[in-house]
Amino acid sequence: xxxxxxxxxxxxxxxxxxxxxxxxxxxxxxxxxxxxxxxxxxxxxxxxxxxxxxxxxxxxxxxxxxxxxxxxxxxxxxxxxxxxxxxxxxxxxxxxxxxxxxxxxxxxxxxxxxxxxxxxxxxxxxxxxxxxxxxxxxxxxxxxxxxxxxxxxxxxxxxxxxxxxxxxxxxxxxxxxxxxxxxxxxxxxxxxxxxxxxxxxxxxxxxxx
Amino acid sequence: xxxxxxxxxxxxxxxxxxxxxxxxxxxxxxxxxxxxxxxxxxxxxxxxxxxxxxxxxxxxxxxxxxxxxxxxxxxxxxxxxxxxxxxxxxxxxxxxxxxxxxxxxxxxxxxxxxxxxxxxxxxxxxxxxxxxxxxxxxxxxxxxxxxxxxxxxxxxxxxxxxxxxxxxxxxxxxxxxxxxxxxxxxxxxxxxxxxxxxxxxxxxxxxxxxxxxxxxxxxxxxxxxxxxxxxxxxxxxxxxxxxxxxxxxxxxxxxxxxxxxxxxxxxxxxxxxxxxxxxxxxxxxxxxxxxxxxxxxxxxxxxxxxxxxxxxxxxxxxxxxxxxxxxxxxxxxxxxxxxxxxxxxxxxxxxxxxxxxxxxxxxxxxxxxx
Numbered sequence: 001x002x003x004x005x006x007x008x009x010x011x012x013x014x015x016x017x018x019x020x021x022x023x024x025x026x027x028x029x030x031x032x033x034x035x036x037x038x039x040x041x042x043x044x045x046x047x048x049x050x051x052x053x054x055x056x057x058x059x060x061x062x063x064x065x066x067x068x069x070x071x072x073x074x075x076x077x078x079x080x081x082x083x084x085x086x087x088x089x090x091x092x093x094x095x096x097x098x099x100x101x102x103x104x105x106x107x108x109x110x111x112x113x114x115x116x117x118x119x120x121x122x123x124x125x126x127x128x129x130x131x132x133x134x135x136x137x138x139x140x141x142x143x144x145x146x147x148x149x150x151x152x153x154x155x156x157x158x159x160x161x162x163x164x165x166x167x168x169x170x171x172x173x174x175x176x177x178x179x180x181x182x183x184x185x186x187x188x189x190x191x192x193x194x195x196x197x198x199x200x201x202x203x204x205x206x207x208x209x
Numbered sequence: 210x211x212x213x214x215x216x217x218x219x220x221x222x223x224x225x226x227x228x229x230x231x232x233x234x235x236x237x238x239x240x241x242x243x244x245x246x247x248x249x250x251x252x253x254x255x256x257x258x259x260x261x262x263x264x265x266x267x268x269x270x271x272x273x274x275x276x277x278x279x280x281x282x283x284x285x286x287x288x289x290x291x292x293x294x295x296x297x298x299x300x301x302x303x304x305x306x307x308x309x310x311x312x313x314x315x316x317x318x319x320x321x322x323x324x325x326x327x328x329x330x331x332x333x334x335x336x337x338x339x340x341x342x343x344x345x346x347x348x349x350x351x352x353x354x355x356x357x358x359x360x361x362x363x364x365x366x367x368x369x370x371x372x373x374x375x376x377x378x379x380x381x382x383x384x385x386x387x388x389x390x391x392x393x394x395x396x397x398x399x400x401x402x403x404x405x406x407x408x409x410x411x412x413x414x415x416x417x418x419x420x421x422x423x424x425x426x427x428x429x430x431x432x433x434x435x436x437x438x439x440x441x442x443x444x445x446x447x448x449x450x451x452x453x454x455x456x457x458x459x460x461x462x463x464x465x466x467x468x469x470x471x472x473x474x475x476x477x478x479x480x481x482x483x484x485x486x487x488x489x490x491x492x493x494x495x496x497x498x499x500x501x502x503x504x505x506x507x508x509x510x511x512x513x514x515x516x517x518x519x520x521x522x523x524x525x526x527x528x529x530x531x532x533x534x535x536x537x538x539x540x541x542x543x544x545x546x547x548x549x550x551x552x553x554x555x556x557x558x559x560x561x562x563x564x565x566x567x568x569x570x571x572x573x574x575x576x577x578x579x
Contacts, residue, residue: 042488066491066492069490082485090210095490097210098486
C-alpha cells in the first residue's frame with residue numbers, strides 16, 4: 001500500500017504481513033513513516049493505494065473500524081495519550097464504556113491488569129500525579145482493557161528513562177506473550193527491537209527488510 | 210462507569226465551564242418563569258375580577274378593551290327575568306386619578322355585588338355604601354397610598370368623595386382600586402345607563418349554551434362568553450400571554466446560546482481528548498452522545514437552578530409592599546414541565562454543531578502532533 005498526506009508521499013508500496021502471536025519491531029529514523037504505518041494498520045487513516053487486511057478482511061465502513069478499535073486493537077502511544085483530568089481507573093475504563101462492558105467485568109479486568117502492572121495502589125490517582133513509567137503502564141492497561149489480539153505501540157518507551165523503559169517493555173512483552181497476542185511496535189531503540197521476533201527496517205517511507 | 214458516568218465526570222472535571230453554561234440557562238429559565246408567572250398572575254387576577262361568583266360575561270361585541278365596552282343596564286333586569294338565570298350583575302370599569310396616583314382602577318358596582326360581599330371590612334360599614342349615596346369604598350392598598358380612612362374625604366379626579374369604608378380583598382387589582390356605586394360611576398365617567406360588563410350566574414351550568422344563544426338572538430351588539438372562553442379570546446390577555454412567552458423565549462434563547470457557546474468551546478478545547486476516545490473504541494455516535502449528553506445535563510442543571518431562582522425572585526417581589534396582591538408565587542407544574550422540556554431542547558440544539566464537529570474529528574490528525 002501507499003499513503004500520501006495531501007500531496008506529500010509518506011509511504012511507498014509498503015507490503016507487510018504479520019503472523020498472529022508474533023512480536024514485530026518497526027525501526028527506522030524519525031519521519032520514515034513508522035507512526036503512519038501503525039495508524040494505517042489501526043484504521044485511523046486510509047491508504048491512498050492498496051489496503052490493510054485484518055485476518056484477511058478489508059475494513060472500509062466506519063462501523064467496522066470502530067469495532068476494530070473497540071475490541072481487536074489496543075493502541076499505546078509514546079506520550080501515553082491519557083486524559084489528564086481523569087484518574088487512572090477512569091482512563092482505563094474508557095474502552096470498557098465504549099464496548100458496553102458490564103461494570104463488574106470491567107472492574108475485574110481493571111484489577112487484573114493493574115495488579116499485573118503494579119499499579120493497584122494508584123487507582124484513584126489523577127494522571128498528573130503519576131510518574132512517566134506509571135503513565136505508560138496505565139496506557140498499557142487501557143490498551144489491554146478490552147482484551148485485544150493486536151497491540152500497536154508507537155514508541156512506547158520513547159519518553160521513559162532507562163529503568164522505566166526496561167520495566168515497561170518487559171511488561172509489554174510479558175502481557176503480549178502470555179495471552180498469545182500480536183505486537184507491532186515502532187521504535188528507535190535497537191536493543192528493544194532485537195528482543196522481538198522480527199525487525200522491520202524502514203527508510204523514506206519504504207520497507208528495506 | 211457508564212456513558213452517563215463519563216458525562217457527569219467530564220462536567221465535574223470542567224466545573225467552571227459547566228457552571229457558566231448552567232448559569233446562562235438558569236437566568237433564561239428564571240426570567241421566563243418570572244415573566245410568565247407575573248403576567249399569568251395578573252391575568253388570573255383580572256379573570257377573578259370578571260368571574261366573581263358568575264359563569265358568563267356579557268360585553269359589547271368587537272371591543273378591544275373592556276374599558277370601551279357599553280352594555281345597557283336594562284339588560285340586567287332582562288337577564289334576571291330569564292328562567293335559567295339566577296342573577297346578573299352590572300359592573301362599570303374606569304380609570305380614575307388622584308394627585309399622586311395617575312392610574313387607579315375604579316369599579317362601579319351595586320351594594321350587593323359579590324366582590325363586596327366576600328371582602329373583609331377593615332373600616333366603615335356596608336350600609337353606608339348604597340346606590341343613591343355619593344360615597345366610595347377603597348381597597349386596603351388604595352386607602353394606604355391615598356392616605357385616607359373611613360369618614361374622610363378623598364379627591365378622585367376633579368371631584369371629592371367621602372370614604373364609606375375600607376375593604377380587604379384577595380385580589381391586587383381590587384385591593385388597589387376604588388369602588389363607586391354604579392349610578393355614581395356612570396355619572397362620573399359620563400356613561401349613563403350603561404355598564405362595561407354584565408356578569409351572569411346561571412341556575413344550572415348546562416344552560417350556558419341556551420343563554421349564549423339568547424344573547425346572540427336578541428342583542429346583536431353584545432356577546433356572551435364563558436369565563437374560560439373569555440380568557441382565551443380576550444385580545445388583551447392574548448397579547449399579555451404572547452408577550453410573556455416571547456420575552457421569556459428570548460431570555461431562554463440567550464441561555465441556549467450560552468450553552469451552545471460553552472459546548473463549542475468545550476469541543477474545540479478537547480479535540481485531542483475526543484480523539485483518544487475514538488482510538489479507545491468510541492463510535493462517532495457515542496462521541497456525539499457524550500457531547501449532547503453533557504449539554505443536556507448542563508441545561509437540566511440550569512433549569513433546576515433557574516426554577517429555584519425564580520421562586521426566590523417571585524418571593525422577593527411578592528414581599529414588596531407596592532406589589533402585594535399582584536404577584537403570585539405559585540409555579541404551575543405544567544409551566545415547569547414546559548421549561549424543563551425547553552431546557553432539554555435547548556441543550557440538544559446547542560450541542561448540535563459541537564456534536565457534528567466532534568463526530569468529524571479525525572483521530573490520526575488530532576494525535577499526530579502530540
